[in-house]
Structures are given as C-alpha cells and as structure tokens.
Amino acid sequence: MRLSEIRGHEPVRKLIADAAARGSLPPCLVFAGPEGVGKYQLALALASVVNCEDDASRLDCCGKCGSCRGIARGAHPDVVTVAPGDTGKIKVDAIRDVLKQLAYRPFEGHRRVVVINEADRLVQDAQNALLKTLEEPPSTSMLLLITHRPNLLLDTVRSRCPQIRFGSLTTEEVENILVSQHELPPATARAAAAAADGSVARALEAGSGDYLEARESAVKVLRALATKPSAKIRLELGTEFSSYQRGAKSAKAKTVEREGLRLRLRALGTLFRDVQVVSVKGDHGWLANADLESELVELAKSYDIYRAGRGFENVDRAVTALTGNASVKVVADWLTQQI
Ligand SMILES: [Zn+2]
Incomplete structure (x- = not known):
C-alpha cells in the first residue's frame, strides 16, 4: 500500500514522507499509539517507500513495481516482520536471526527493513540483543518497533529510537466532525483537530x-x-x-x-x-x-x-x-x- 492510500494519520505520514525524501529518517523508530489504528500498515508503506524501484517521487512509493508488489504480498526478501509466537512473547532467538540478516547488504532493495510487531512483547534478553544494532545500525537497514505500550520497552531501547506517535481518531476525522457537527470554520477545525490527538472533546477544548x-x-x-x-x-x-x-x-x-x-x-x-x-x-x-x-x-x-x-x-x-x-x-x- 502506498503511504498516500493509508487512511488518517496525516501528520505522521507527512513527517515520514518528508524525512524519507530528505534522507533524514532515523535508522530505528518506535511507532506508538492505540491498537488497531494502522501502525503496522504504515510501517510496511514506509518499507515500500525506501525500497521502491521508481524514483519519480521520493515522497511515496509507486505501488506497482516489483518491490512494492513484493512487500504488499509479504514476499520481499529485504522486508521482514517479527511478531510474538505461540507463547505470546518474542524470544531472543528470533531477534538474533533477523539481526544476522541485517548485517548483510539488501538482496534486491535499497534498505533491509525489520518490523517488530507488538514490540512490547520482546523478552528482556531480546531487547538487550537489539541494543548494539540500535546503537550502530548498518546504514542499509531500518528497524521499526510497533507497540501500543511503549512504556514496556526498556529505557535503553527507547532512548535509541525516536518515538512516532499515532492517535486514536485521525485528525481528518476529527476535523470533519468539527466542521459538520460543531459548525467550526474549516481553518479553525483543522488547527483544533491537529492539537486534539484524535479526540473531538480535546479539539473543542483546544479552542x-x-x-x-x-x-x-x-x-x-x-x-x-x-x-x-x-x-x-x-x-x-x-x-x-x-x-x-x-x-x-x-x-x-x-x-x-x-x-x-x-x-x-x-x-x-x-x-x-x-x-x-x-x-x-x-x-x-x-x-x-x-x-x-x-x-x-x-x-x-x-x-x-x-x-x-x-x-x-x-x-x-x-x-x-x-x-x-x-x-x-x-x-x-x-x-x-x-x-
Ligand atoms: Zn514501487
């Protein structure tokens, strides 16, 4: 999926697209925010942006090239997702495996991307195993940690990964509600919605x-x-x-x-x-x-x-x-x- 096709999370998408286009994306990021709002989807879109074969717009991927289609199918050799196993935990062996892969240059794409879904379920040893890579990430790699409970990550992990925040309701949705149900002028609604972190009540309060x-x-x-x-x-x-x-x-x-x-x-x-x-x-x-x-x-x-x-x-x-x-x-x- 292209970045621009994802619903909501506009500020986050802008932040990521701009940083990707300028080459200023940090090599590791934590995507934090409520469950089920599309953090994982956005991580895959980001993986597509950095690996897209069509360089026409570096602000988004094309969605059509082999790389984009491979990532969408979950079949791109350079984009790996790690998630909790049957035990509900992500164990240290799983992390060691992907870190080994990160040490090599990408097979096909520009950058190897490891997405750790539900990163708060990493056992402590697994988080410790990540530290060295987080400290000196290979330039051709990117680590994305996804969680709705960022406070469960070790301080040492969090201090190395800037946190990107996802809200519950999208700004657009809040904005639309403010205009249609509370009769705010569009410009006011936009500013209020942007300050509201996904809540209409907060948006109203912000004024x-x-x-x-x-x-x-x-x-x-x-x-x-x-x-x-x-x-x-x-x-x-x-x-x-x-x-x-x-x-x-x-x-x-x-x-x-x-x-x-x-x-x-x-x-x-x-x-x-x-x-x-x-x-x-x-x-x-x-x-x-x-x-x-x-x-x-x-x-x-x-x-x-x-x-x-x-x-x-x-x-x-x-x-x-x-x-x-x-x-x-x-x-x-x-x-x-x-x-
Ligand atoms: Zn593409």
Whole structure:
C-alpha cells in the first residue's frame, strides 16, 4: 500500500514522507499509539517507500513495481516482520536471526527493513540483543518497533529510537466532525483537530481560553529547559508548572489543580510533536500550534527529534501518573527533571 492510500494519520505520514525524501529518517523508530489504528500498515508503506524501484517521487512509493508488489504480498526478501509466537512473547532467538540478516547488504532493495510487531512483547534478553544494532545500525537497514505500550520497552531501547506517535481518531476525522457537527470554520477545525490527538472533546477544548493559558505556561517551561539547567532550577520550574499551592485545600480546589496540570501537559505534548515536525523540516501546514511557528523554530534548535520524542513520551507518563492519582507536585517535579 502506498503511504498516500493509508487512511488518517496525516501528520505522521507527512513527517515520514518528508524525512524519507530528505534522507533524514532515523535508522530505528518506535511507532506508538492505540491498537488497531494502522501502525503496522504504515510501517510496511514506509518499507515500500525506501525500497521502491521508481524514483519519480521520493515522497511515496509507486505501488506497482516489483518491490512494492513484493512487500504488499509479504514476499520481499529485504522486508521482514517479527511478531510474538505461540507463547505470546518474542524470544531472543528470533531477534538474533533477523539481526544476522541485517548485517548483510539488501538482496534486491535499497534498505533491509525489520518490523517488530507488538514490540512490547520482546523478552528482556531480546531487547538487550537489539541494543548494539540500535546503537550502530548498518546504514542499509531500518528497524521499526510497533507497540501500543511503549512504556514496556526498556529505557535503553527507547532512548535509541525516536518515538512516532499515532492517535486514536485521525485528525481528518476529527476535523470533519468539527466542521459538520460543531459548525467550526474549516481553518479553525483543522488547527483544533491537529492539537486534539484524535479526540473531538480535546479539539473543542483546544479552542478555549484555559487551553491557551496552559499552552503559554508549557512554552515558558520549554524555553527555560532548552539549555538543560541545573536540577535546582528544574525543581523551581516544576513547582511553577504544577501551580501547586501549599496548605490544606478543598476537594474542589484539588480537582481544579489536577485539571490545570492535565491541560498544561496536553499543551506540552502538542508542542513536542510540533517541534519534531520542525526538526525534520516537515510541512509547517501540519503544525498544531501554527501561530507559534517562529517560537517552534527556535525551540527546535534545542530539542531535536530524539529529545522531543523523549519529551513526548515523558509527558505521556506524567499524564498516566496523574490519572493514577499521583500528586500534581510530584508529577510536575519529575517531568521537569526529565525534559
Ligand atoms: Zn514501487
């Protein structure tokens, strides 16, 4: 399947197509996001793009050449998928086998692509076996790890693979819903949908004053952390970002506090994604925070695709912790130490 034929995930497809055309694709990537949204399909499309025999457009594959057809049939010698066996795990032997193949030049294509589906099911030994290759990947290879539970990957694996995020609903779908059911002007709907991570409720929220205030606070913290300041300064930033107030407070005040941090985390997540788009020189038309373009360009100088990817991932962890009732202060303090 061609990249352009995949439904939804437009920002991700743009990011990948632009990076592929510029030859700036990292040799290993984690595709993370909800189950059943097409991450594997997109991985195969990417394998087709890098191996297509028709060089007319490097932004997509042709879908017709021998290589494209071979990949579509699951019969291309340079494109291998590893998935959990009967035990529900991916064992170390399976990984050693494919790593051996990666060491050789491609048979037919330009690049050997190994897709590890449900990568969170890799046993620890198998993940460790991957590390050396992730550190020094052969230039003719590409490793794509697909997972809906990226937090189950070892830190050492995640730190070597920029994470590409997939949302639940597509931006287009959200955009269409905003226009048809909520009567938003198309341009507003597009910007709101791009910031909503697949949720109509979030898209509607993104237009609110509270959200803009939260975003301002997120930009401020990113600016302050750009130069990687000391732990002490980070702690001060964490306290500020949490809007934590000392002393006893009512249940309602606590809820307001949590809600405030949740919104700031969401804004921070969209900023990290935008910074990734800018850092791979992607199409600025897909920025969720297009009104902050010059700010994003400035931030991308300090946050490359790896740092921004880690940032995104840590925001996710912070959101999970907050949902699990961790205190706002603990969550914000932790996060500002990680970014
Ligand atoms: Zn082709």
